[in-house]
Amino acid sequence: MNTSLLLLWGYWDEIYQRCTRLKYIEKGNNIFRIVPLRYRGESLVTTDGHMIHNGDLIVKIHIHNYYFATLCRGVKDELRMALLLRRHIMLSLPKLATYLESMQSSEEIKGIVGTTMLHKGVQPLGFSVSDVPMTWFFRYKRWYLRLLLRIVHPDGKRRVRTWNQEMPLKRVYMSKDLLLNRYGRSSQEPTGELF
Template identity: 80%
Template sequence: MNSSLLMLWGLWDDVYQRCTRLRYIEKGANIFRVVPLRYRGETLVTSDNQKIYNGDLIVKIHIHNYYFATLCKGVKDDLRLALLLRRHIMLSLPKLAAYLETMAERESIKGIVGTTMLHKGVQPLGFSISDVPMNWFFRYKRWYLRLLLRIIHPDGKRRVQTWNHEMPLKRVYMSKEALLERYGTNQSPTGDLL
């Protein structure tokens, strides 16, 4: 990604941040931004057999795409990109757990939920995966994430064309208990993202 495009994206990201309820876990040092909200969708059963029902309070997780793009600047190799993403997710999950532990809504929160095309290899991290309904919202979100991939990835245009049918949008989620057990105070991150 060229410097001018990255600078413009940074300006847009700042405006976007001010216009949304997304909260930084640790600005400039964590790949996640979050927002507590009510879950809308089918019942989710987590890897530790907890259930997240429609209307339950969750922490919606978002990968901070602009931050990740700044980390990827100059990286051309797919393997290095995957390792970079893995490293930052592994560093970010314990901080996410610590953040959740300090939230006023902590007792009511059922889990963390995100929507992504980067779902391969997340199960060893404690996440469960399910399909999303392809309604207008998720179609728009998939289009937006594919656009971001074209921008972030050094060979993004070819990737999007090649992965057209191999890049389904998925919901990834984990119970609050599993997050705190795996990544909470005095826990070490486990699992691989590759």
């Protein structure tokens, strides 16, 4: 990625952070930013059988795209980039679990939910995956994520064209119980393999 473009993005990211309710799990050391909110959408069934209903309190997770872009600076290989993302997700999930456990509203939270085009390979980590309705909001989000992909990916322009059908926007989610059992402080279970 062009260094001056990355610098401009860094300034924009600071402004974006101040204008949203997104919180850092651990700034500069975690790939997630989060916001607790009420879930809006169809009921979701997690892999461990829990339900997330419309109106339930959830933690909305966002990949910190600017942080990931800085990690990928100089990476030209698509597989290396995918492995880097997966590694940082795996390292970030235990810290997310610890953060969620310490939240004031922890007892009420039903799970974590995110929206992404980079959903391949997340199921072994404990996530469930489902389609999103193509409302104006999700159409805008898909356009925005494709723009980011074009900027971050070493062959972004071509990949955006080929991924138009291969990489639809999806909802990824996990129950709070599964997150804490698998990645929490008392967890003894392995977090998954790198493919």
